[in-house]
Amino acid sequence: MNKKGMLLTILKTLLMLAILGFFFTLAAPTRFGGRASYVIVTGNSMEPFLHRGDLAILRQTGDYDIGDVVTYHHPRLGRVIHRIVDRSGDNFVLQGDNNGWIDSYQPVVADIAGELLLHIPRAGSVVWGFRTPVGAALLAGVIGVMLFWSFAEDSEPEAESG
Numbered sequence: 615m616n617k618k619g620m621l622l623t624i625l626k627t628l629l630m631l632a633i634l635g636f637f638f639t640l641a642a643p644t645r646f647g648g649r650a651s652y653v654i655v656t657g658n659s660m661e662p663f664l665h666r667g668d669l670a671i672l673r674q675t676g677d678y679d680i681g682d683v684v685t686y687h688h689p690r691l692g693r694v695i696h697r698i699v700d701r702s703g704d705n706f707v708l709q710g711d712n713n714g715w716i717d718s719y720q721p722v723v724a725d726i727a728g729e730l731l732l733h734i735p736r737a738g739s740v741v742w743g744f745r746t747p748v749g750a751a752l753l754a755g756v757i758g759v760m761l762f763w764s765f766a767e768d769s770e771p772e773a774e775s776g
Contacts, residue, residue: 650672650728652670653669653695654668654670659713660696664683664711664733667738667739668734669738670685670695670738671731672684672730672731676723678698679698682697682730683695683697684708686706686726687726687727688721696711696713704722706726708721
């Protein structure tokens, strides 16, 4: 490989690492030291804003205000994604956009998994598909083919110029 090709390869690698670093900083899961959580919407209480099967990306901030959409841990129901409509001391009052009632449970900051950073319509349904054995095998196969082609292209002999 000539110097120009080597420099181009190094620049591509550095650019890819910078992009990965940016996305890791923005959306790294809490399990890997980040501040993001991922939730698949399973109900209709936040319609028309969020729909069943949407993927919600949350970010822990510790500073939540009225109007924020947050996910909190309900002791009986598990994770619930609703909007903060009021505060009562240290507790938050929440309600689903599509609900005519206020949530009976009023979480504190420690109960909140994060504030909605981004939602991707229908992406949660795709993620659920990859959580099945067939979906996981399909994903592994696609990644394997991509890696094979990537290494196959890199191992082609270069023609000598002269």
